[in-house]
Structures are given as C-alpha cells and as structure tokens.
Amino acid sequence: MGFSLLYIIIISMTLFSSDLIKKAKSSSSPEYTNLIYKGCARQQFSDPSGLYSQSLSVMYGSLVTQSTKTRFYKITTGTTSQTSITGLFQCRGDLSNNDCYNCVSRLPVLSGKLCGKTIAARVQLSGCYLLYEISGFAQISGMEMLYKTCAKNNVAGTGFEERRDTAFGVMQNGVVSGHGFYATTYESVYVLGQCEGDIGDSDCNVCVKNALEKAQVECGNSISGQIYLHKCFIAYKYYPNGVGPRGPSGSSSSRSSDSSSSSGATGKTVAIIVGGTAGVGFLVICLLFVKNLMRKKYDDY
Known part of the structure; x- marks a missing residue:
C-alpha cells in the first residue's frame, strides 16, 4: 500500500509540473x-x-x-x-x-x-x-490607408500636440536617414516608422509624411495610435510618467521590454516548478522513512 500511495503522489506531482511548463509556454507568446x-x-x-x-x-x-x-x-x-x-x-x-x-x-x-x-x-x-x-491584380496607391487604430483615451492638458508633432518630425527625419526604419522616444512620446523595403528614401519620406498627417487628423489627442499605409506605417504612444519602451540609440523598445517581461515570467515559472520538485523530494523522503520504521517494527515483532 505504501508503494501505491507513493506512486500516485509522484505521478500527480509530475503531471502538475508538466502542466505548469505547458502553461508557461502557451502564455509566453511574444x-x-x-x-x-x-x-x-x-x-x-x-x-x-x-x-x-x-x-x-x-x-x-x-x-x-x-x-x-x-x-x-x-x-x-x-x-x-x-x-x-x-x-x-x-x-x-x-x-x-x-x-x-x-x-x-x-x-x-x-x-x-x-x-x-x-x-x-x-x-x-x-x-x-x-x-x-x-499576376494582373489591380495595383493600389502606396499612400492608400489600409488600417488605423487610435486609443480611446485622450491626453489631458496643454502641450501634448506640440510635443507629439516634434517627435513626429524627429522620427520622419530618422526614417529617411535610417533608410526605412527608425524608432525613438522624444519627450515621453515613443514613435516608430517603417517603409517597405523596396522603396527609395524620397518615396519613403513622402509616405511617412502622409502617415503622420493622417495620425494628426485621425487620432487627434489620443494617447497612442497606429497608421498603416500601403507602403509604410507609423506608430506612437505617449507616456505621461516618462517611462517608455527601449528603442534604438538608447531610447526604449517594445522588444527589450517584452523580453524582460518574458524572462521574468519564465523565472517565476522555474521557481514554482523547482519549489514543487523540492516538495516532492521532501515528501518522498518522509514516506520512505515512515515505511522503513514500519518494516523494522514489523520485523521486530
């Protein structure tokens, strides 16, 4: 009976640990x-x-x-x-x-x-x-807007539009000088822009400019927004507390913040699994100790 109980406990804890690992993997989609x-x-x-x-x-x-x-x-x-x-x-x-x-x-x-x-x-x-x-599919303009999303929350107070528009200007120049991609945080406004890889700097500049103008009109004072044209897209987000994602050149990027949160979640999962494994080991030792005592008592008898 002692072996049966021990077997059931070990199998249960193994399945529990396996389930934790599966949940960790499924919840870590980047x-x-x-x-x-x-x-x-x-x-x-x-x-x-x-x-x-x-x-x-x-x-x-x-x-x-x-x-x-x-x-x-x-x-x-x-x-x-x-x-x-x-x-x-x-x-x-x-x-x-x-x-x-x-x-x-x-x-x-x-x-x-x-x-x-x-x-x-x-x-x-x-x-x-x-x-x-x-082949033969009708071509559309590179400036045609395909999709937009603007946050429902608006920025209260004055000065946001000027700050955002200045960040837009910095990003537009950066996309051109970076030959198609640029991301940075300027005065708490995170901005990102990218052009399709087969268009030149001049066309990229025109496309990004159009996207930024649409963001100003379509999103207004929204705290964040994304505008997707056929040949380019832009995104921005305002961080009132001054903390944003880490980007190129020492600014912040969603990529680095994402990897840190992912590693944090993994660390917690590992701690849980290791803790559970340690608990199983301790329980096994206790059961074996009790079993040996009972066997010795039976032999003495």
Missing part, C-alpha cells in the same frame, strides 16, 4: 506576433490544375527561409506569367533574425486561415507582415 489586421481580396483564384497552389506554396517556403537572413524579401513564383504570384515579407527593423523568423513563420498558416486562397492577401502582425498577389 508581443510581436499579435495580429493587427488582415486584408483579403474578395475573389478566390480558380485552380483546377493546382498551379496556383504550387506557386503559393513555393512562395511561402521561400519567404520563411529568407526570414532567417534578412528583414525584407520579395519573390515572384510560377511556371507561367499567368500563374505567377508575387509575395513579400517585412519584419520590424528592431527584430533580431531569430525573432523575424518566429514572426514570419506564422504568417503562411494565418494567411490560409484568415483569407483562404484569395487572389491577394495581406496579414499584418505587430512585428512583421506578409503580402502576396497573383
């Missing part, structure tokens, strides 16, 4: 994989021969493979001009190669789930996006 928006063409492509599906699969594979080496990649696949598909991915400029891969590798599955086999699709996560379109 911030940069959050879904921002999807854009799906209404028309599904006709594919009786399977050529489109083959081109789409090859494109997905190439994009995921290249995401381990670069933050932007564009490719056209297909055996004929009629069945060709052009696709690209881009990662946020402050992501590492590993984070970029982790982000991009989720996009093919998400695209399939969210859009199916449409003739064009775009899926935007916090840290990366994927875009594809079949």
